[in-house]
Amino acid sequence: MSSLVVYGAAYSVYVRIVRLVLEEKQADYLLEPVDIFADEGVPAGYLERHPFGKIPAIAHDGFRLYETVAITQYLDEVLPGPALMPDAPQARARVRQSIAVLDSYGYRPFVWDLFVERVRKPQEGGTSDAAVIAAGIEKSRKCLKALADLRDGDAFFFGDRPSLADCHAYPMLRYMQLAPEGAALLEEAGWPLRFLEAMDRRPSVAATRSPLEPQD
Ligand SMILES: N[C@@H](CCC(=O)N[C@@H](CS)C(=O)NCC(=O)O)C(=O)O
Known part of the structure; x- marks a missing residue:
């Protein structure tokens, strides 16, 4: 079984975009909380996943990816479920x-x-x-x-x-x-x-x- 982790917070517009894609695909995933607006700043270690300190980032079977448009197109291509891009x-x-x-x-x-x-x-x-x-x-x-x-x-x-x-x-x-x-x-x-x-x-x-x- 593949593992899919989304790093981010439920209030984030861009995290929700990725999660909507995952839900439309009916994929299993884990939302790993990352609060980039925390008083202490971007959590230690997160910059390794996203050098610009933004959310979301994902890890899919160890493959790390950030930037929402890259993530959603990748997920649409690799996950089963309805295609979210037209053919033409x-x-x-x-x-x-x-x-x-x-x-x-x-x-x-x-x-x-x-x-x-x-x-x-x-x-x-x-x-x-x-x-x-x-x-x-x-x-x-x-x-x-x-x-x-x-x-x-x-x-x-x-x-x-x-x-x-x-x-x-x-x-x-x-x-x-x-x-x-x-x-x-x-x-x-x-x-x-x-x-x-x-x-x-x-x-x-x-x-x-x-x-x-x-x-x-
Ligand atoms: N270009 C990024 C934008 C992501 C983004 O702006 N995320 C917001 C949360 S919705 C964020 O991390 N903001 C923190 C900041 O700007 O410092 C993407 O498409 O993933």
């Missing part, structure tokens, strides 16, 4: 393009400028910066429009079942939804609500719920 080269390119757009233009405004600034900062005793949120709204709107232009599915990004693009988008859009300004943008765009509803019905989402989401 142009469709595969669209999946990769959507992921690159999410990483390059979505993650910062969706997660940091809206969710962290509006929700997490006050929870931790800080004060939200209205200018950061205002700029985040504009950047998020632009990114949601770009993603809308790439998608060809109704609920899922491509076709009628999840792909790596859906696993990549869900944790970012879910956090964004928890900020009122984020929820309003998702409603304005329309498609993200259908996407989130479809993903919310999947066992993979229930199995990877973030401790930072409302617990009901």
Whole structure:
């Protein structure tokens, strides 16, 4: 039996992306806690797994890998279960393009400028910066429009079942939804609500719920 360890924390967007892929593949894995935001800093030894001190990293039968896009494509190729990449080269390119757009233009405004600034900062005793949120709204709107232009599915990004693009988008859009300004943008765009509803019905989402989401 193969061994698969994910190093990271359940609150992390990028760790959840990897775990969504694993759950969609119905793979067995162990989540080994690594808290890179600990007061003492990145845990001793973890830099051997990830020289930049970020999460996630994985070990699969001793094969070490970091960087989420490399991890998810590797897992999709080596694990049994439904393929999370389409067959056609142009469709595969669209999946990769959507992921690159999410990483390059979505993650910062969706997660940091809206969710962290509006929700997490006050929870931790800080004060939200209205200018950061205002700029985040504009950047998020632009990114949601770009993603809308790439998608060809109704609920899922491509076709009628999840792909790596859906696993990549869900944790970012879910956090964004928890900020009122984020929820309003998702409603304005329309498609993200259908996407989130479809993903919310999947066992993979229930199995990877973030401790930072409302617990009901
Ligand atoms: N390029 C990395 C990004 C991973 C990343 O940013 N992870 C966040 C947690 S969601 C992190 O480790 N942040 C710690 C830091 O930036 O110091 C990947 O794709 O895996």
